[in-house]
Amino acid sequence: MSQQGYVATPPYSQSQPGIGLSPPHYGHYGDASHAASLPGMMKPVGNLGAAAPGVMVPPGPPLPGPHQLGPNAAHASGPSPQRFPGPPPVVSAAPTYAQYQPSTQSTYASPVSTSSVTHLGSQLSQLQVNSYGSGMAPPGQGPPCPPLAASFQGPPRPPQPPQPSILQPGSQVLPPPPTTLNGPSASPLSPPVHRQDGLPGPPPLSAQYQPPPPPGPVMGAGYPPQQQAANYGPQMAGAQLSYPGGFPGDAEQMAGPLPPQKKSDLDCIPSPIEVIENDRAIREGQVYATNTRGQVPPLVTTDCVIQDQGNASPRYIRCTTYCFPCTSDMAKQAQIPLAAVIKPFATIPSNETPLYLVNHGESGPVRCNRCKAYMCPFMQFIEGGRRYQCGFCNCVNDVPPFYFQHLDHIGRRLDHYEKPELSLGSYEFVATLDYCRKNKPPNPPAFIFMIDVSYSNIKNGLVKLICEELKTVLEKLPKEEQEETSAIRVGFITYNKVLHFFNVKSNLAQPQMMVVTDVAEVFVPLLDGFLVNYQESQSVIHNLLDQIPEMFADSNENETVFVPIIQAGMEALKAAECPGKLYIFHSSLPTAEAPGKLKNRDDKKLVNTDKEKILFQPQTNIYDSLAKDCVAHGCSVTVFLFPSQYVDVASLGLVPQLTGGTLYKYNHFQMHLDSQQFLSDLRNDIEKKIGFDAIMRVRTSTGFRATDFFGGVCMNNTTDVEMAAIDCDKAVTVEFKHDDRLSEDSGALIQCAVLYTTVGGQRRLRIHNLGLSCSSQLADLYKSCETDALINFFAKSAFKAVLHQPLKVIREILVNQTAHMLACYRKYCVTSTIARQLILPDSMKVLPLYMNCLLKNCVLLSRPEISIDERAYQRQLVMTMGVADSQLFFYPQLLPVHTLDVKSAALPAAVRCSESRLSEEGIFLLTNGLNTFLWLGVGSPPEAIQGIFNVPSFAHVNTDMTLLPEVGNPYSQQLRMIMNVIQEKWPYSMKLTIVKQREQPEMVFRQFLVEDKGLYGGSSYMDFLRCVHKEISQLLN
C-alpha cells in the first residue's frame, strides 16, 4: 500500500480536482495545468473507492501520506533500514513517509485534493489544511490518527525515522476506519494486516497491497458510477499518482536516503506486485465494456470479461496511451511513444463472444471511397441514411442501395444493433474474389513437415519421436468450426544435405520417396501426391512415418542444409497454389554446400564492440530475401531447433520471425527430459488459431498515421503489412506519428483490417476498431498510459535497433527516454515544492522497474557469458510478443508455493522478484513464459518436499526432472494444477527446472530475480531508480 500510496497520491492530486476535494487542491496548485490534471484523478478515485471502506481511508491518508511517504520512502529507506533492519521493507516505508512528509506534502497537496473519495478528500483536505500549511500528507494520516499526523509533521525533519515507520503502517491502517464511507468492512481487516505485516518485512508488501484489493470489489459496487462518470478505470487513478517516492531534491536528503537504499528496502519503491494486485482487486472478474473512447483497459494481468461495445477488445489492441496529445509538439515534449500493440488473432476466452462474421455477398464489405476504411461504428450516417461520413478521412460517401437503412431520432441506423459492423469494435467480413490472389478463391492451406534426418537426430531418437508424434498430431489439424474434418493438406520432406520428398497419395500401396540432390537450385519434384488430405492418405502416411526412422538408420550424414528446404517448401506451396506452413525440425548449423550455408561465427570477441550488432544479423542476405519470398507466397515457417552447439539462430530464426512462424529452441535436447516440452509445443503450434497469407492495414483518422511496424512482418510499401501467417500469439506493434493537429472532439481513431485466408480456405477480413481520446493537456496523456504496452513498444524498438546500433547507444537512449518522459511529467504535470523529488505518474509507477528489466535482458546486455544464440533467440522472440507475454517475460512471476492453500483454487499471491523475498524455508515457483523454476529453500519443510516429490527430504530431491511426479496428495495436485493454469496462458511450453538453494543451477534461477543486481551486470531496481532520478534532475535543471 505504501507504494500505491506513493504512486497513487500524485495522480489523485491531479486528477481528482474534479471531485469535491479539488478546490482545495486548486488552491494548492494554483496552476491551471494542475487543474487540468485533476480530471484524471477520477480514476484514482475509483481505486480509492475500490479500496473502499477499508481502503478508502488508506487512500485518503495514503494520498497525503504517500506523497510524503514516497519522497520519504526514498530518503527514509536509507535511514530506516538502520533503525529497522529486520523488517526493512515495511518499516522502512513507514519511516520514510514520516521523514519525508514535509517534502512530499507539497507534492501531495494536489494528490490530496484529487483523492477520489470526495468525502475523505474533503475531510482530509480540511484536515490537512488545518493541520499543515500545506496540508499534504498529514491530512491523510492525520485524520485517522492525530498522533500520526503529528509524527508526520515531525518527519519534515529527517531525523525522526523510527516514528515515521511506525506511523506509516499506522497511518494507513488508521485512516480506513475513520473514513466513513467504506471503511468499516475493509478497514478492519486491512489495518491489522498492515500493522502486523508491516513489521515482518516480506509480508508487508502483500499486506500493503491487500488492503486495496478488498476495496476493489467493494468499490465495484459502490463506486463504479462515480468512477465512470468522473473518469475511467479506478486503477488508473491510482496509477496516476505521481511518484511521490521521489527522491528529495535536496542534496542532504539525497544523501540521507541513498545509504538506506543500499540496504535495499524494496518496499519503499513502487512495486509491480502491488500495481498488479490493485488492478486485480478492482477489475478482476468484472465485465469491462468497451463503449467509451479513450478508456484505459484493465492490466493484462487482470482477468475480466471484455464486452465489445464499439471498440476492439484490449485483447486485440492495446495502446501505450489511450489519450493522444493533440499536437506533435506535445508528443515531442512528452516523448511518450504513441503506439498500439495489435494481436489480431488473439485468443478469446470462452465466456466472451467470438467475432461475428458479416457477409455482404458479392458486393463485398462497404468501404469508404476515399480512404477505403471498412464500415465501422465510426462512420456517421447522414441525410436520412442515404450517405455516411467516414470517421477516418471525413469523406462523404453514398450508402450503397443494398445497404440503405433509415435513421432513428438520434441519427442512428435502425439496424444499428443488428449489424456487427455498426455496433462492434471487432468483426469479420467475408471477402469477395477481389480480395483473393489472381481473383481466384484460395485453396485451403497446407502443412509441410520437414524432418532433419542427419546422424545426430537419428541417433538420439528425435526422428522417431517426431514421426510417432505426427501420427497423433495430424488428427488434430485445425479446421473450421462447422467442418467435420480439416481442409488442411499435409506433406512430408526429410533432409540432410539432400532433400527427400514423399509421395503419399492415397492410392499408393506404399509411399514413394523422391530425392532432390540439387540443393543449389532446389525444386519440387512432384505435384500430385505430395500434399494430401490426411484422412484419405492416412495409411500411406502412417506407413511412411513408420519407415522414416528406419530408412535413415544407417545414415551417417552429418551435414545439413537449411535454406533449400524452405525454398522447397515454398515452391511446393507455390505449385499447389495454396498458402501454408512449414514445420522444420532442425538441429545443426547448416554447413553443407548449398545456398544459405553458414559458418560458425560465435565470436565472443565481438561482444561489447560496435560490431556486436553483426551477431544479430543473418550471415547472408539470402535469409532476408528468402523470407520475403516466403511472405509473398503465403508460406509461414516454424522451426523447432534442437541445437547441441552454436547454430546461428540469428540466421536460422530470421525466416520464421518474418513469416509469422515461431522458432522453438531446445538446447541440448535430451529425450527423457525435453520431449514433453517439445511435444506440447508441437501440439499447440499445430492446433492454434491461425490465419494465412495475410495483409494488415492500419488506417487512422486524419492527423496521425502509422509510421512504423514491429513484429513478424514484411513490408513492401509503407502501409501494407504482409504476413505469411499470423496466429493467436503473434502481435504487431505499430507506432503512430502526428501529421497534423488532432481534435479533442473527434479523437484519434484506429482501424486495423487484416485480410487473410482461414484454415478452411476462406478469404476473410478481420476488422478491429479502436477510438482513443485526444487532449491538449499533458496530464491527460500521462494519465492514460499503459506501462505494459510501453515496455512492449520499447522492447521491440530497442530489439529492432540492435541490428543497426551499438547496444550501448540503445541502452542510453532507453534510459534517456525514460528520464525524459518522467521529467516532462515532473515539469508540467506536478507542482512540487521540492524540485528534486522523484515523482512518477501513476500509470508509469513501475515503468522504471520494467525498463530496468528490459535493460537487463540478455539481448541488451553485452556479456560474453551469454551465448549469442540465446540472445538472438530472445530478441526474435520478443519481436512478436503481445503485451501480456512481454510483461511476464520481463518481469517474471514469483509465487511462494510453500504457503499453498490446498483448499483454494486461487493462485498464491505473487511476490517481487528479489532474493530478499525468498526464504530458506520456502518453495517458490518462478515463471517468465519460457521457463519455470521450482526453487527449494534449504530449509523447505519436509512435508512439502514429501508432498511434491514423494521423497523424504530435501537432500533426496532429484533435480534431474522436468515434470513433477504425480503424487496423490492434495498438495502435489494443487501445485501441478497451478502450474497447468499458468502454462495454459502462454504460447510456449515451459520447461521446469528444479533448483535447490545454494546449488550451482541456482545461478540461472537468480538471473530471473530481476529486481536485484544482475548476475551478469545490470543494475538493481533501486540503483536504476536513482540513476533515472539523477537523469531527471539534470533534465529539469
Next chain:
Amino acid sequence: MTTYLEFIQQNEERDGVRFSWNLWPSSRLEATRMVVPLACLLTPLKERPDLPPVQYEPVVCSRPTCKAVLNPLCQVDYQAKLWACNFCFQRNQFPPAYAGISEVNQPAELMAQFSTIEYVVQRGPQLPLIFLYVVDTCLEDDDLQALQESLQMSLSLLPPETLVGLITFGRMVQVHELSCEGISKSYVFRGTKDLTAKQIQDMLGLSKPAMPTQQTRPVQPQEQAFVSSRFLQPIHKIDMTFTDLLGELQRDPWPVTQGKRPLRSTGVALSIAVGLLEVTFPNTGARIMLFTGGPPTQGPGMVVGDELKVPIRSWHDIEKDNARFMKKAMKHYEMLANRTAANGHCIDIYACALDQTGLLEMKCCTNLTGGHMVMGDSFNTSLFKQTFQRIFSKDFNGDFRMAFGATLEVKTSRELKVAGAIGPCVSLNAKGSCVSENEIGVGGTSQWKICSLDPTSTLGIYFEVINQPSAPIPQGSRGAIQFVTQYQHSSTQKRIRVTTIARNWADVQSQLQLIEAAFDQEAAAVLMARLGVFRAESEEGPDVLRWLDRQLIRLCQKFGQYNKEDPTSFRLSDAFSLYPQFMFHLRRSPFLQVFNNSPDESSYYRHHFARQDLTQSLIMIQPILYSYSFHGPPEPVLLDSSSILADRILLMDTFFQIVIYLGETIAQWQKAGYQDMPEYENFKHLLQAPLDDAQEILQARFPMPRYVHTEHGGSQARFLLSKVNPSQTHNNLYPWGQETGAPILTDDVSLQVFMDHLKKLAVSSAC
C-alpha cells in the same frame, strides 16, 4: 569359282565382305581414275552358324606396330615353328601351345576356309549386360500403358543376371533407386539444368568409391571390380520391384495448359543416363534405351519451345537458318554421344509420336554409338511392339543378336592404306602405318569403336591404293586386308573375330577388261550411296547430287563403250549395266531428297541406310516390286509406272514400308466380294499370296516396316506412286495412247530421260 558373281557371293557368305572392285588396280593413279573407290562393305558379325568360335586366343605378330593375327595367308615354316606375317613380313615364333603343329596338324586359323575365324578370350572380368531404360512419361495414357507392357515384356526376355535401371522423365528427371525395400525411392533432377558428369555423380552419390549400401554378395573375384550401383540391379533380384515400378509409372503429373507442349527434359535425362553408366560401368556392354513420345521442350537439348503455336523446325526452317535450338541441341547430343561412345555404351532411341521428336538433333546418339533408332506413330502399335521385341531376338545359339563395345581394327598390306569408314562407329584415333592421309568418311585412324553391333551391322570401309607405278607389283601377287573385331558377346564373353581377305592386283592398262568384270556394281552403288549420304549430312543437298552425277558420268566415260558425241552408240558392259539405274533411284530416294520428308524422317532413313547390309541397302535405294496376277506366278517387275496395271496386285518393299497395292480391277472384284465365293477361290488365293509374302518380310526385318495395304485410287497409294519410275506422266501419257500402267502426276524425270541425258553427257567431250 567360275564367275565373279559366285565369287562375290561366296566371299560375302564366308567373310561378310563385299568389295567394289575384286581386282585391285595396282597403282595409285590408276585407282583414282577408276572413279568408284576401292572400298568394301564389311559385316563384322555376320552370322556364321557353321563357324564355331575357337576357345583360345589369337596368335599375333610380335612387331608392336603390326600385331596382325595369324591367318591362312601367312607363310609357315612347320619345321622351325615359325610364321611370317603377311602384312609386315616379320618372322614370328609360334607360342609353346603350338608345339605340335605340322602340315597335317594345322590350327584352324591357318586353314583357308577359316579366313574368318572367331576366338573366345577367357581373360578379364565378364560383366553382365546392362539395360538402362530412359522413359518419357509425357505420353498419352494408352501409349504409356503400351510402353509399360513392352518394357515389362522385355524384362522377361533378359537373362536374370542382366543389370537393369530405370530413369523416367517429363518435366523432371527421376532416377529410380532399385535396392530399397518398402518404399520406392528415386532421385529427381530439374529438367532445365545442364549438369556436368561430375555433378550428376555427386548428386547421385556415386562419387564415393565405396558406397555404404554396397551389398556384399558371394561373387566371383572379377565381379568385385564394379561398384554395385543402387540404380542398376540384376533382374533376378529386383524382378518384382521393377515390374511394379514400371506398372506404377504415371503420366507426368505437371499440368499442361492448352496450347502448350508438355515439358520434356530428354536432354537432361539422357545426360544423366550417360553420366550414371559412365561412372558405374565404363567399358562394358550397356544399352541406354530412350523411349520418347515427343520433342525435348526444355533444358539442354531442347528442340522446340513448349508453345504449340510455334511448330517444330522443318527443312525449310533449317535452310532459312530459322531453327533456333537446332545447333545447340545437336551440340549437346553430340557431346553425349561422344561420351557414351568413349565409355563403350550405346544409346537406342525409340521415338513414337505423330509429330517430329527431334531425331535430327539426337541422331548422333544412335549413329555414333551403334544404337537403334526406331520411329513410329505410337507405342501402341504393332510396329513399335514387334520392333522392340525383335531387339531381344536370339540367334541359333540362343544368344541375343547384339554385341557390345566392339573395336574394329583394319590392317592392310603395304600397297594399301585405309582412308576411312562410314557406319555406326567413331574413330579411335589410332594412327599407324596403314592410315591414309586422305579421309573418306570417318578417317584418320585404323581403329573404330562400334559400341553396339548386330549381325547385320555393316560398315563401309574405304581404302586407298598407294602403290606408285614406279614400283610395280609383281604379277600374281595379292593385296591383303585383315579386319580384327574385338567385342563383348551378348553371352558376356569377350570375343575376337578376325577376317583376312586377299585380292589380286591388276594392271589397269593391260587388264582393264578383267578389272571391269571384277566390278561389283551393287556394292559399288551402296558404297557410293553411303558416301553421298555421308556428305549430305554436312553439305547442301544439290551439291551432293551434283557430285553423284559427276561421278556417274565419269564412270560411264571410263567404262562405257561409245563413239564420241554419239549418245546412241553408248553401251555399258553387264558388270555396270545396273549401276546408272541405282543412281537414278538413289537420287530420288529419301536419303538424298528431303522434299516431302521432315528432318526427323530424313535422319531416320539415313540412320538405317548407314548400317544395313548390302541387300537391305539396295532395297532402300531401289525398292523391289513384285506383281501377282492370274497370268502366272508372282514375278518381280520393273519399278515403273508401267507396272501398275488394273488386274495385278503389287507388293512393294522399300525396306521402310511394305505396300500391297490392288489394281483397279482387283479392287473392284474384292469389293464385290468374289473372294468369299467358293467358285472364286483362286481369287482368294491371289489376294492372299502377297499378304503371306509380306508377312515373311515383316517377320524378318528390323525395324519392322510400315505395312500399307491399299488399292487403286487409295490415299495410301502415294507410297507406291512416289517410288516408281514415272515413265508415264500427265505430260507424256496421251502421246503413247495405250492403256498400260498408271500415269504419275509428276514433273520428275523418268529413268528414260535420265539415261538419255546421261548418255549425252558421257559421250560429250566437253566434260
